[in-house]
Amino acid sequence: xxxxxxxxxxxxxxxxxxxxxxxxxxxxxxxxxxxxxxxxxxxxxxxxxxxxxxxxxxxxxxxxxxxxxxxxxxxxxxxxxxxxxxxxxxxxxxxxxxxxxxxxxxxxxxxxxxxxxxxxxxxxxxxxxxxxxxxxxxxxxxxxxxxxxxxxxxxxxxxxxxxxxxxxxxxxxxxxxxxxxx
Numbered sequence: 001x002x003x004x005x006x007x008x009x010x011x012x013x014x015x016x017x018x019x020x021x022x023x024x025x026x027x028x029x030x031x032x033x034x035x036x037x038x039x040x041x042x043x044x045x046x047x048x049x050x051x052x053x054x055x056x057x058x059x060x061x062x063x064x065x066x067x068x069x070x071x072x073x074x075x076x077x078x079x080x081x082x083x084x085x086x087x088x089x090x091x092x093x094x095x096x097x098x099x100x101x102x103x104x105x106x107x108x109x110x111x112x113x114x115x116x117x118x119x120x121x122x123x124x125x126x127x128x129x130x131x132x133x134x135x136x137x138x139x140x141x142x143x144x145x146x147x148x149x150x151x152x153x154x155x156x157x158x159x160x161x162x163x164x165x166x167x168x169x170x171x172x173x174x175x176x177x178x179x180x181x182x
């Protein structure tokens with residue numbers, strides 16, 4: 001799940017930005033005034049965007065960027081002279097005063113970019129090497145032999161087990177092979 005987190009030292013500014021994003025059809029999971037609060041919200045989702053000013057009550061935006069997981073991006077809303085001279089990875093800048101149109105388009109662009117990267121990662125995961133395919137095939141054969149399952153049932157069993165345990169299908173197949181081979 002992608003989360004939008006708004007962080008500004010002034011709670012009213014943060015609320016106003018959240019309201020603009022909400023009117024644009026975006027779901028904001030958190031509005032806060034400190035970087036620590038933003039980190040708490042970031043822990044609840046897989047990836048997301050932090051919309052923030054250059055300074056929070058407890059840290060600068062560069063510090064918050066360091067503490068955020070790599071799967072997060074940051075939209076810095078500040079006067080251009082406040083931006084770091086060195087381009088920090090994962091930060092997009094929007095100069096003040098902001099226009100609603102620019103804010104919404106920038107966040108939409110960032111969300112689309114994250115979605116493309118997520119789809120690319122999923123596609124890479126699906127492209128298994130021959131050794132991994134062989135492991136899955138052996139696990140399915142073992143399930144078919146020992147549990148009288150069809151190939152489709154064995155495949156579905158591996159898929160469901162992998163989703164339930166939070167592991168990928170190759171790891172689940174390896175677990176099945178190690179458990180059932182004993």
